[in-house]
Amino acid sequence: MLAQKLHLLRHNVLSFVSSRTGSDLTRRQYDVIVVGGGHAGTEAAAAAARLGAETLLITQKIMTIGALSCNPSLGGVGKGQLVREVDALDGLCGRAGDSAGVHFSILNRSKGPAVWGPRAQLDRERYRQFIQSELLSTPRLTVLEGSVDELLVSQPNPEEPGHHRVTGIRLGNLPQTSHNKLGEFWPIPPDRAGVTESVDGSHPILSSSVVLTTGTFLSGSLFMGQTTSPGGRMGDAQSCAGLSYTLKETLGLRVGRLRTGTPPRIVKESVDLSLAQLQAPDKQPTPFSFLNTHTRCKPEEQLPCYLTHTTPGVERVVRESVHLNCHIQQDAKGPRYCPSIESRVLRFPGRRHQVWLEPEGLTSDLLYPQGLSMTMPPELQLRLLREIPALHRAEIRTPGYGVQYDFVCPTQLTPSLQVKSTQGLFLAGQINGTTGYEEAAAQGLWAGVNAGRTALSLPPMALSRTQSYIGVLIDDLVGRGVTEPYRMFTSRAEFRTYLRPDNADLRLTPRGFEEVGCVTLRRYKKAVSVRDGLQEALMALQSVALSSTRWREKLGNISLSENKSTTLNGLDLLQYKDVSFEMLASAFPECLSQYFEYSQRLKIEAVYRPHCEKQSREMERIRSEESLSLPSDMDYLSLPVSLSQEVREILDRVRPNTLGAATRLPGMTPAGIIHLLNYVLRTGQRNRHTEHRNRSSQKEGEKGQLCASNIPISQ
């Protein structure tokens, strides 16, 4: 089965499989099963299918696939970088944003292109439609409506206690209909043979890779005022107790609890917008996707946002309602940067807080009050809103509420987002303790890639934190874990001046096609042509060299710090604040004017290049650390090297994936790292290729390995 799949990989992604045969429709076995249809799940399913894996996406409600559960926006500072990277790896959310955006703006415009934050307000309907139609037209992807009752794992091998292997899932209630890629609804015959008999009449579907993207549904509870009900999102069925049980009890995974919330939705007509400050979008929308030159929404069709502020009255209502508010009295950790209005007011009393009134879509009659997430009883929510001048007559369509949910401590995952102790089980999104659509999409894509690769018997892959924000995100999660919902900030990236939104395609697309297999040929060709074009343009810039006196003559009155006689090339000159590519091209039209389309990217490249070169050594160091992986089943307690008992216990508990992760462990000593390094180098090749549990043969081989691994040292 797996061998047969291999030929489908990568290059055939674009060749659509026209239709399925009857037996396909009754399939009880897939390469990859993705549970959940949110931002992580949709990216995971699409990525696995792009890779060539026969993929099944299971969701409780097909109609909520691609739904924006909370804010109607995408991107921002740090998050926008993630969207660009997901797009560069051929993910969905960038293009979906371009299709659904109704208000585009680049944040941080004045602070340097490395920290620009592409952002858009979205039309909820359009976003959902785009994601759904994209999934339905993805070859090898089937969507099934249903609820997963249980994760099927193989019996633990007595010789490997605690180790499991995923074999599939068991559906709970019998799904009425399922939905295949051609958009037809088709029934699942309840009596299909060929797979394990189900004792209780429920439905096992087999697969060697399963991606769980259950969001807030893992033991989720909803909070409003003093009432609590089980569930992960208002209006949806409650979640999978069986799944929760499997993760905690069968697999023994450590879980923690987090909370989040959403604001009430306000009827637009009831808002006095004249009392709020208008926030216009960019005149010319900038698309998220490297494939798009313009957005679906025309510049003049864009909708504005409005800014208003809280008043002392808001604070009063919060204080008066604390005793009626279960959610904020709970211990579960909420995000520090997306706090409810209650926790903001209680933490920073006496201040004015910003409230953004955001459109929910072109045809929607609602406004989304960003910054007013709250969990007090609905009548008090209304009272609170009306303390704000612009909202003094506001009507609530749906009240705000809080959610508390379980997350799996992500230090139990590998950098490929697979659970260390369970072969084939991948987790992505809020289940890993993150918050935000973009963070979920980024993990979903990478989990989908690795689930697909595992199913197709390809080795898992990791993204370096020196190469992408996705790499930073995953490395932070699996290396350090979370204590509060994790959100991306540009300050988390050491190499921020290199991990820019403008160059995400160059950083990721070629590799995504050549090595990972998740990028389609069309996008690859485009990225390669851009790369070659930019390369040529840079060479052309470097080829024009003049003394600074001559440059001044050519370009008019620009301030150059260099001596008169210093020779500068075009690239040097482009670093100057008041020099643009257009100026240079008009001075040297014959060799530069053909590169006009790259003018902005060239300018950015020129400014950052010298700095990135300075950092390259540090990047190289981190990459080397990351490339040295530590076998996940290393027996640290009896490792024949000189390590203190304390260090052994730390290593045994955390089981770092790479030497890099080991160095960041608190309590790890430098000498311990060196000993570990020596050990890994000595036994490295052996560990990579053979069964390293066989300790006796390993010891015999150590001498030989030492000599062998010494050869590259003397190069």
Added chain:
Amino acid sequence: MLPCSWGLWRSAIHTLKTFSRASPSARGLCIPTRAVCDAETIFALSSGHGRCGVAVVRVSGPASSMVLRNMAGLTQALPPPRTALLRRITDPQSKELLDRGLVLWFKGPHSFTGEDSAEFHIHGGPAVITAVLQALGSLEGVRPAEAGEFTRRAFHAGKLGLTEVEGLGDLIHAETEAQRRQALRQMDGELGRLYQDWSYRLKRCLAHVEAFIDFSEDELIEDGVLNQVDSSVRQLETEIERHLKDERRGERLRTGVQVVIAGATNAGKSSLLNTLCQRPAAIVSPIAGTTRDIVETSLDIGGFPVLLSDTAGLRDSSDSVEREGVRRARQRVEQADLTLVVVDSTQLPPDPQLVAAFLQEHLSTVLPSPEAGMTAASDRVLLVLNKSDLVPEEQRERTEGELRERPGLPPACFLSCSTSTGLEDFLTVLQSRVKTLCGDPLSGAPSLTQARHRAHLQQSVQALNQYHQYRDQDLALAAEGVRLALTHLGRITGRVGAEEILDIIFRDFCIGK
């Protein structure tokens, strides 16, 4: 966390480079070109200290020839490789004469590290050594070596044999430990507080710039946050620069091998100090105690400078003054190059077979936790079994036999401070320990730590310049300057991670969304 561990961690990884596969993305546009490996040039004092006539300072890296030209006045050709040349050694900036000494030039790969290298053989006085090290640190692209860095470069270049590679971990362990102790001593005092204060203020500056980048679009970041940062950065620059210029006002450096006497109350610690001071082998020059509870004495043991400290007896006490004394005693033990743990022999179990376990247990209460790098087996501990005259001869002999070459226990010497029995044997052991420690260029050589600190402070100031340079043009690049400055300061005061900056952001600003 201490600076040395960070430095080591960082440089230890350099050895990995050759093993990593070539990065697939290191081609094409916009990928920073791969820098030449170990582009930096490093230096270190590689001879011991104490009463030595000649000190050897080693330099390794691509700038070695530049260093030689600048400091030895070799304007024309370099000397033939591996040939000693007598030169005037001058400060490259002030042209002031520092010393006359031998210089040697080693063209790579025919050197210890395989890189271009140079050696300066100078007079062994601390003033000369300090001056030369500081002059080296002032050259661009030249910095003090991190612990074990010379050896690692040699390893990298394939210059080490298999057994030496095996020993690398232990070597680095020893060197980082020495550096860690040195840094502890240096950080313990006015200078330490100064650096910590700079670090704290720089962290706040960075946090405020990062907050402005990550949150100002969505949040109410107070006006003028950046203006505050501007003036704080300027203030810091001024202070660090002034500190770098004011060379004489440094703290008194405690030179010598730091030997600390520790143990329970009434074990005879003070008697040991007095006994050691009265012996002709020990020349005493008392220094007024810096604290009321620790008595410090400078000694000369077998020709090597030793700073001997007597500490308060270790016991749990309800008296607050005594508790403070015990705390300081423990701190001093952690900073020590060598600890003499004094035990009252009359308290030993009468059955000799139980003594080892008893001592093991006892050591664990006296010595700091193993994370601090000190274990009972460490060669930085000696056991002194005092009051041996009160123990029956036969029992003592049997115990001695039992303890001889017991793995996991430091060497133990029976001694009577009142009758001086066993003193000669103990002094022999002590002398050989001190001698070994003095052979280690790191222990007791504060000038090297000082040179490291200077180098990092200089780089920190340079990085802060970048902040001003880019402040109005590109805030991301300006922030990079503050990040870099903090990295350098962090090598003195401890590393600073992104999470810590975020903590400050969330503490100082009301961030939502």
